Amino acid sequence: MFTALHPPARPDPYLDLDAYDPAADLMVLNLGPQHPSTHGVFRVKLVLDGEVIVKAVSYPGFLHRGVEKLCEKLTYANVTPIFDKNDYIAPMLNEQAVNMAFEKLLGLEVPRRARWLRTLLAEMQRIASHLIAVGTFALDVGGAIGGGASVFMYAFRDRDRVLDLFEELTGCRFHYNTHQVGGNRHDVPPGWDRRVLAEMDAIESALPDYVTLTAANAIFRDRTVGVGVLGRDLALELGLGGPIGRASGVDLDLRRDAPYHCYDEVEVRVPTFTEGDCYARFMVRYHELVESIRLVRQLVQGIPEGPIAALKPTKGPTHVKIKEGQAYVGIESPRGELGTYLIAGGNKGMSPYRLKIRPPSLHALATIPYLLPGNTLSDAIAILGSLDPVMGEVDR
Amino acid sequence: MGMDFVMNHVWLRPLFMSVLVVTAVMTTCAWSIWFERKLSARMQNRLGPTIVGPAGLLQPLADALKMLRKEILIPRDADPWLFRLAPPLVLFCTVAALAVVPWSETIYIADLDVGILWVLALAGLMLLPIWIAGWASNNKYALFGGMRAVAQGISYEIPLLLSAMVPVILAGSLNLKDIVRFQHDHGWFVLWPPGIGLVAFVVFFVTSLAEANRIPFDVPEAESELIAGISVEYTAMNLGLFPMAEYVHTLISSAVAATLFLGGWDGPFFDATWYDGVVWMVLKTGVLFVFIYVLRWSLVRFRSDQLMYACWVWLLPLALGLVGAAAVWVKLTQGQG
Numbered sequence: 001m002f003t004a005l006h007p008p009a010r011p012d013p014y015l016d017l018d019a020y021d022p023a024a025d026l027m028v029l030n031l032g033p034q035h036p037s038t039h040g041v042f043r044v045k046l047v048l049d050g051e052v053i054v055k056a057v058s059y060p061g062f063l064h065r066g067v068e069k070l071c072e073k074l075t076y077a078n079v080t081p082i083f084d085k086n087d088y089i090a091p092m093l094n095e096q097a098v099n100m101a102f103e104k105l106l107g108l109e110v111p112r113r114a115r116w117l118r119t120l121l122a123e124m125q126r127i128a129s130h131l132i133a134v135g136t137f138a139l140d141v142g143g144a145i146g147g148g149a150s151v152f153m154y155a156f157r158d159r160d161r162v163l164d165l166f167e168e169l170t171g172c173r174f175h176y177n178t179h180q181v182g183g184n185r186h187d188v189p190p191g192w193d194r195r196v197l198a199e200m201d202a203i204e205s206a207l208p209d210y211v212t213l214t215a216a217n218a219i220f221r222d223r224t225v226g227v228g229v230l231g232r233d234l235a236l237e238l239g240l241g242g243p244i245g246r247a248s249g250v251d252l253d254l255r256r257d258a259p260y261h262c263y264d265e266v267e268v269r270v271p272t273f274t275e276g277d278c279y280a281r282f283m284v285r286y287h288e289l290v291e292s293i294r295l296v297r298q299l300v301q302g303i304p305e306g307p308i309a310a311l312k313p314t315k316g317p318t319h320v321k322i323k324e325g326q327a328y329v330g331i332e333s334p335r336g337e338l339g340t341y342l343i344a345g346g347n348k349g350m351s352p353y354r355l356k357i358r359p360p361s362l363h364a365l366a367t368i369p370y371l372l373p374g375n376t377l378s379d380a381i382a383i384l385g386s387l388d389p390v391m392g393e394v395d396r
Numbered sequence: 397m398g399m400d401f402v403m404n405h406v407w408l409r410p411l412f413m414s415v416l417v418v419t420a421v422m423t424t425c426a427w428s429i430w431f432e433r434k435l436s437a438r439m440q441n442r443l444g445p446t447i448v449g450p451a452g453l454l455q456p457l458a459d460a461l462k463m464l465r466k467e468i469l470i471p472r473d474a475d476p477w478l479f480r481l482a483p484p485l486v487l488f489c490t491v492a493a494l495a496v497v498p499w500s501e502t503i504y505i506a507d508l509d510v511g512i513l514w515v516l517a518l519a520g521l522m523l524l525p526i527w528i529a530g531w532a533s534n535n536k537y538a539l540f541g542g543m544r545a546v547a548q549g550i551s552y553e554i555p556l557l558l559s560a561m562v563p564v565i566l567a568g569s570l571n572l573k574d575i576v577r578f579q580h581d582h583g584w585f586v587l588w589p590p591g592i593g594l595v596a597f598v599v600f601f602v603t604s605l606a607e608a609n610r611i612p613f614d615v616p617e618a619e620s621e622l623i624a625g626i627s628v629e630y631t632a633m634n635l636g637l638f639p640m641a642e643y644v645h646t647l648i649s650s651a652v653a654a655t656l657f658l659g660g661w662d663g664p665f666f667d668a669t670w671y672d673g674v675v676w677m678v679l680k681t682g683v684l685f686v687f688i689y690v691l692r693w694s695l696v697r698f699r700s701d702q703l704m705y706a707c708w709v710w711l712l713p714l715a716l717g718l719v720g721a722a723a724v725w726v727k728l729t730q731g732q733g
Contacts, residue, residue, distance in 0.1 A: 029536050037620045051540070051700065140620050142696030146612075148620070150693055153440035213694060219612050220696045377540065378699045381621040 013369030015055045017047060024049045029377070033062045037140050037381045040391030044368060046380065053380060056372035058365055063395035071355040072346050076102050076181055076320040079352070084175035086357065087393040089132050092125035092166075093333040094393075095179040098355070100260065101340040102181045102320065104327040112262070113306040114183035119261040120299040121166075121178070122331075123292045124196075127203065128162040129334035130289045131155040133243075133388040137282055138214050140385030141223050151213050158206055161199040168192060181320045183309025196300045200293050207290065215283065224279035228371045228383035231276060238366045242336025243284040244387060248276035254332040266298055278386040285388070288334075321349040335388060336360030357396055361389040403502070413505045417494055425643040426456040428685065435686070436693045459636075466632035471534060474629060478532035483630065483637035485525035490645040493518045497651045498573045500661040500673035511572035512564060515652055516557055519607050522645070523549040526616070526626055529638075533629040541625025544700050545616035548606060551707040552613075556603035558715035562596035562722045563656045572652075576660035584659040589725045596718045597657040599711060601684070604649035606703070609642060610688055612695040615703055650684035651677070658684075 017026065029046045032038040041062035047055040067086060071079050083098045084091035096118055103110060110118075135155025142148020163173045170176040170186045178185050214220045230240075235248040245252060253270040255263045271287035273280035322344035330339040339358030346353035364387040372380050402408050430445060430453060437444030445452025470476050496511035498504040508514055523546050530542015563585045564570055567578035579585060585593040606613035617625030627638045654660060658680045661673025698706065 027536065036623060138696065143614070143620050146614070146692055146697060147695040149436075150440050153442060157441050214696070217696060219698055222702055223696060223699060376699060376701065378615070378621050 011370055011373035013055075013373075015373070017055060020054060021049075024054075026054060031380065033059075036144070038384060039136065039389055042365075042389070042391055042394070044372070044380070044384075046372070046377070048377065051376045051378075053372045053375055053377065056369050056380070058368045060362070060365060060391070060394050063391045065396065067396040068355055068357060071352050073351060075350050076322070076352070079355070080179055081175065081177045084177065085392055086359070086396060087333060087335065087338070087361070087390045088174070089390050090125045090129040090334050091175055092121045092178075093331060093338055095176065096122060096261075097329060097331050097333070097338045097340045097357075098342075099179045099181055100331065101327050101329040101342040101355075102322065104329055105322050105325045105342060105344050106181065106320065108182045108310050110183055110310055111307045113304050114308045114310075115261045116299065116302075116304055117184050117188070117308060118179070119263060119266070120296060120303070121169075122261065123295045123299060124162050124165065126292045126334045127289060127296065128159045130243075130285045130292070131159040131162075131203075133285050133334070134210060134214075134282065134289070135159075137278075137382075137385040137388070138210075138220075140381050141214075141220060147213060147217075151210060154206060154209055154213075158203045161202055165192070165196055165199060168195070180309065183307070185309070187308050188303060193300045193303065197297060200297055204290075204293050207286075210286065215279075215286070221279065223378075223382060224282060224386070225275075225277060227278045227379050228375060228386060229275070229277045230367055230371060232274070234367070234370060235276070239363045240336060240360075240367070242332070242360050242364075243288060243334070244281055244336065244364050244367075246270065247273045247280035247284045249274040254330055254337060258330070260329075260331055262299075266295060268295065278382050281386040281388075285334075322352075323349045330358070333360055335390065335393070336363065357393075359393040359396065361387075361391075362394045365389050365394060410505050413503065414495070417497075417499065417503070417505055418491060421491075421494060421644065421647060422640075425640065425647055426460070427453075428643060428647070429459070429639075430455050432689050432692075435689055439690075439693050463633045463636035468634060469629075469631045471629050473534040475532040475534070478528050479629075480634070482525045482529035482532060483634045483641075485528070486522060486641040487637050487644070489518050489522040489525060490641045490648065493648050493652075494644075496572055497648065497655060498576060498660060499651075499677050501573075503674055504573065507573055508571065510570045512560055512570050512575070512652075512656070515572075515648070516553070516560060519556070519604075519645075520549070520553050522607075522641075529626040529630070533626070535629050537622045537624075537628045538626050541616045541622050541628070544622075545609065545626065548609075548613065548615060548700070548703055548707075551704055552603045552606040552711075555599055555707060555711040555715035556607055558712075558719050559596045559600040559603065560652075560656060561719050562592065565719065565722045565726055566593075568726075572655050572660075576655055576662060579659040580662040584657065584662070586657040586659075589722070592718055592721045592725060593657065595714070596722070597653070599715050599718065600656065601653055603707075603711060603715075604653060605688065605691070606707075608645040608649050610646060610692055612691075612697045613703060614697055615700045646688055647681065647685055650688065651681045653684055654680035 027048045029048050030043065031046055032043040033041040043059040045057045046053050067082060070082060079098055080095050083094040086094045132155060135152040138148040138151035166176060167173045168189055169192060170178040230248045232249040235245045235250050241250060241252045249272065251270065251272045253268065256268045256270055269291055271284055271291065273284055324345045326343050328339060328341045330337045337358065338360055341356040342352055343354040344352060371383050375383065402412050434444040445455035448454040448458045470479055493515045495505045496508045496514050526545045527542045530538045563575050566585060567575045569575060586597045587593060609616055617627065627635055654677060661677040663676035
């Protein structure tokens, strides 16, 4: 119905404001860290010409907890629970990423049942995470007192279905600590698979509501189509995979292209868009949601028999020692490639010497100086929401 | 003496009526907040207010008490007098429009010959205190909210006015009561002239949504980007007056739309006597009012430049065309200029 604003193809993030149009009455606006729509404590300094953004400078770091440094003091088993707090929207994936790095250095063969279970948990977590992404994006576009809030509430209702299942499995809704070096800690309770299938049906039946309230709505499309276009080249330059990259035509999904867990045993279909705008990013997440529901159905019906851990499950810290070595493990988190780079050998082999996390959200936020200029303040919020950053993971 | 004396007295009657109408409307608005919260909760799988009173019915009272007990904070750099002035002025400008809304043949405050003009003028005047609030807060977000409100208000006023002119032209009067009487005799304007009346009603309804800053047109207080827009620095009852004014404004918009296009108090079963017609008027207003709520909780909001685009490119030519069409219709059917 309405044309989108057309920002410059590739804004200059280091724009010299003194050289900018001297007649323009520029205004500096601080977006955050207490702003309700920055998805956590995140500050963007916006230089505005009227309501159009001329320059955007991002200042992450308000949620810095020193996780990487902490890892150098903790034993390998103790690392897992604090990793739940990194990407707190998708804690399962964090646990998996870090434990896979340990296992890789140890050369542990994780039992097939554990790997299958990890695949299943990862996909269920992806559903929960993408539901939040869809809901909060609608909230950003539609407002907390409006139609966006309705989508948000529906999304949280459906996310709770997944969390209920996780609670049944692990005893926790959020910070599960269900992975350990060499396998999983909690086995599938009886009847759980049937309940998973039932909840998947419930979530799937609610999906048309999301489309009706968002993608099928002309106002929603006006607000998102052509807004915050991220080119394929820039996405590659900034190291963006995941839904953001796939919305910009970067056809990369580690589940399919570098299979881990049991992803080589199932078919992963990867939705890819080329537009690179907010709408495409939203739709990629929506289609991944549908795809993940399909995968969960398939996975939960074929859980193989066998042990769920290579090492004996213990209540206390397992005595895992890694003397030396380096390993990188990248897995496909709901936000992109979640990497863990581990140098072993700290604390007499009890702790990592250095552990570096590659958080996909940090790379997503790197697009802000490029995406925001040329758009209005309203679009800035929509773009920020479409990037779906999690500050716990960005600031670590 | 008694009721007849009051109803025929030259100033006791308006006094009595204004107390009656304003009390009724303000009470309705307070509980419409409860209703909206319940309705939105049902739409969103929530329960809404349940704690204060049965089914949370006393929640508006609790909210008002909370607002009254809060500290009034005035930012150091704000303009203290303008800052204090804005919220009561906003409420005044909205409530004053009630003066000319006829609820039935006899329930009205003033039978003003330029009734519709009064309503539209006050709707325009309301921008002033909103802009005052945005400016006096000395906050960038509030300033944005004020700027957007003024830009939006000025733009949408034109199609609002033009679409309101359609019934005026057809009925040949600016008096809201005359317009209703005309509809009583000739049929509601939403039904005739075929097409013109219906489109004019839609344009009027949409633009009055924009005037009342309701979703999808609530860019001045877009809480996802401007946090709270103009009211971001306000506390206590000063803060409470803004949404209160917004609810009153929405109610009056619905009432005026019902008066202009849906035949006001006119309807079957009830004669337009003392108070009978008020049933129809309240019913019509209520339907529009609830419809605005349902819209609010199911739509996302426009961007402010898209809002301007929609106004100047679509609504304004449409409204102009409607006025022309209505004039031609009158010329053709009545055969005299």
